[in-house]
Structure formats: C-alpha cells, structure tokens
Amino acid sequence: MLFNSNSARMDKLSIVFMRKHMFLNIVIALLLIGACTFEIDTKIRLIDNKNPPTFKLSGTGCCPYIHMSGPYTNLNNIESLRLWEITGMTDLPVWRLIPITYGSLPSGFSQQFPQQGQPIPLEEGKYYTIFVYVHGARSGFTAFKIQNNVAVEVKRE
Structure with a gap:
C-alpha cells in the first residue's frame, strides 16, 4: 500500500x-x-549638421532606398526634384549601417542618381527632404534647411 x-x-x-x-x-x-x-519604424537623425550633413538611420527595415530631393523655397509645395538616390545592397537592418554623408557613397551602396559623379551642393536658405524606403518596416522621412552653412531639421507644416 x-x-x-x-x-x-x-x-x-x-x-x-x-x-x-x-x-x-x-x-x-x-x-x-x-x-x-x-517592427521598428525607420527614423532619420542628423548626427553631423555641417554642410553636407551626415545622418544615421534607425529601425528594423532592410535594403534601404534613399531619395534626397530639393532645393525648395518652402516645405508646403514640394515636388520631386531629385538630388541624390542610393540603394543599400545588403540585408542588414538599417540600424546596423554606418552614418551616411550627403554626396559620399557608402560601402555596400549603389548610386542611381546622378548616374555619374557627385550630386549638386546644398544651397544656403533652401529646404531639402530625405525619404528612406525599406523592406520589412515603415519608411522614414525628414526635412532640413541649410542655414548659416548648417543643416537644421525642420518639421513639415
């Protein structure tokens, strides 16, 4: 028992x-x-605001397509004025990529526009936009103005 x-x-x-x-x-x-x-949405942060500016991406998306446009006199009436377009050739999430300086093609990227050479310099007093399209997360957007030869982030009104 x-x-x-x-x-x-x-x-x-x-x-x-x-x-x-x-x-x-x-x-x-x-x-x-x-x-x-x-998923973490894509964010674009200016980390060095001298002209040309350097920005860092964050988020979980990968294979970024970066489209910079401008110059604009204001942000209320923007149209697609292509300045610089580059594509990441890696499956790494964007938060793992190195900072990107306007006009300087980072390793692991290819340049779509302009097809050859450097993009035009950024003009004093003008506005510019950066769109970052990614796979696997929401895309990112930011706008900035060149003021006293410094890039200053601005909010779209």
Whole structure:
C-alpha cells in the first residue's frame, strides 16, 4: 500500500511538473514569435549638421532606398526634384549601417542618381527632404534647411 500511495503521489507531481513545463514552453514560443514579427519604424537623425550633413538611420527595415530631393523655397509645395538616390545592397537592418554623408557613397551602396559623379551642393536658405524606403518596416522621412552653412531639421507644416 505504501508503494502505491507514493507512486500515485509521484504521478501527480509528474503531471503538475509536465503542465508547468508545457505552459512555460508555450509562453517562450509566443515570446519568440512576437519578437520575430516586431517592427521598428525607420527614423532619420542628423548626427553631423555641417554642410553636407551626415545622418544615421534607425529601425528594423532592410535594403534601404534613399531619395534626397530639393532645393525648395518652402516645405508646403514640394515636388520631386531629385538630388541624390542610393540603394543599400545588403540585408542588414538599417540600424546596423554606418552614418551616411550627403554626396559620399557608402560601402555596400549603389548610386542611381546622378548616374555619374557627385550630386549638386546644398544651397544656403533652401529646404531639402530625405525619404528612406525599406523592406520589412515603415519608411522614414525628414526635412532640413541649410542655414548659416548648417543643416537644421525642420518639421513639415
């Protein structure tokens, strides 16, 4: 009888342990699935505002296509005036890329526009926009103005 009661108690403990273990495995699996689908929108931050400016990308998207346009006299009436277009040739997320300076083609990128040579210099008192299109997350946008030979981020009105 003693053996049977201990055996029954061990069976109950095994069932409780298995249920807790199964619950823990389900929680871990859900966390891993959630982490795999987590996206962070693309952000563009000026990190060196001298002319030409340097910017750093953040976010989980990859294969960036960067489109800079301008010059504009204001940001209310922007049209597509292509200045510089480059494409990242890597599957790395944009937060892992090196900072990008306007007109300087980073390693791992190809230049689409202009087809050859450097883009035109940025003009004093004019506005410019940067769009970054990516795969796997929302794209990013920022605008800046060259003021006293310094790039100053501005909000679109």
